[in-house]
Amino acid sequence: MTTKYDIEEIYAEPLQAFKIWMKQSGYTEATRKEYMREVYDYLYSLDELPVQQAGKLNVVSFLVSKQDSAGDKTRNRTLSAIRSFYASLLDFDLATRNPALEVKKSKTEKNKIPVYLEEHELKKVLTYVEGRYRDRNLAIFLLMGYCGLRVGEVHRMNLSHFKRDKGTLEVLGKGRKWNEIPLPDLVVEYLGKVEEGRIQPYSAKEEAFFVSQKGRRLSIRQIQKIAANVFDAFKQDHPQLTDLKLSCHKLRHSFATMLLKNNVDIRVVKELLGHASIETTMIYTHINDEQKRSAMTTIVVPKI
Structure with a gap:
């Protein structure tokens, strides 16, 4: 054998x-x-x-x-x-x-439609980020939900990647490809708070932007646990979403869906998400029932 x-x-x-x-x-x-x-x-x-x-x-x-x-x-x-x-x-x-x-x-x-939060739901989720490290954790949620970062990209983020004066972030994505993205003003503000109140790392050489209470780079598992705790609290107050499987990656789905619903060119969405192929971005072009009804109101059926 x-x-x-x-x-x-x-x-x-x-x-x-x-x-x-x-x-x-x-x-x-x-x-x-x-x-x-x-x-x-x-x-x-x-x-x-x-x-x-x-x-x-x-x-x-x-x-x-x-x-x-x-x-x-x-x-x-x-x-x-x-x-x-x-x-x-x-x-x-x-x-x-x-x-x-x-x-x-x-x-x-x-062809599976990605799970995502509507814009008003995403905004509500942010109110459930609480605790001693609220600013740090809120910045993490903003990066994934309003900038589309993968959990691994948040984990790999270093101090030098955040360009506060320019209002941009250098993202090390899949395949070790770099992508510089502009940041919303509120995200710049929160990242600035995190930078100023950053926990002193255990090692003087540690460049991690997000540091754990033990002074080490915040791990992917720790970031996922932070997100899971927030989602659990959110679902307790919103039982209609109990069956919705929420995770860090669903925040990225929410970001992509939000852009496309706001009629942002899919080629721009592709670049912001750091996709190698536009075919990957196409999975977010799902159409909901509200959009279908809105489209049908433009049709004028003549009287016969």
Whole structure:
């Protein structure tokens, strides 16, 4: 029976290349661990077949083998992991093609409408940010809900990234790509408060903008916990939203939806969100019932 150690021996070079490539490309630690797990399973399914010889059939067969226990979201994540794996091999001249690119993602997941808060709901959520570190936590909510930052981008934010005089923020996004975005005046004001009242870091070399009470960079998990506590309190007073799955990323969804509802050009929205492709931004162009009714009022049906 093939074990994990066998896989590491048989596919030592491709696995090493993938690890280096992901780290170099700026993948988060959590993503690297998840993708490595998926790739180990995929390589196990190849039954010692060299990765260069594997094709579309091998990728599809592997995805089908997991179909009964995985939904569309999981399937697409697995496919993304395999695509990235082959992309790393191409980059290091260890493969000549990426067979995973020949496999389509699940349409069900692709067409799923993102969960988001309406503008008045987002404004109400902010009133539930309380406690000793209110200014810091409120700044975090403003960055995600009114500037569209990912939780990882908030986590990676350094003092030097905030350009107070210019009113802008340099954001280190996916793939280690930089994106400078203009900030609303209120966000600049709160970031200024955080900067001035920043907790003294444990290490003098720590450049983190958001620091925990222990003097370390605020972790992704800590940011998510702060958001979860606020959402829980908000939902207790708004039982009609109990089933709405809110998270840090839903604040980003809310920001994107808000812009598009305000008729901001989708190309501008793409740049503000730091998307590589406009197709990714397109998922936010969902139409609600109110917009449908408003559109139909413009139709004049003649009397017959």
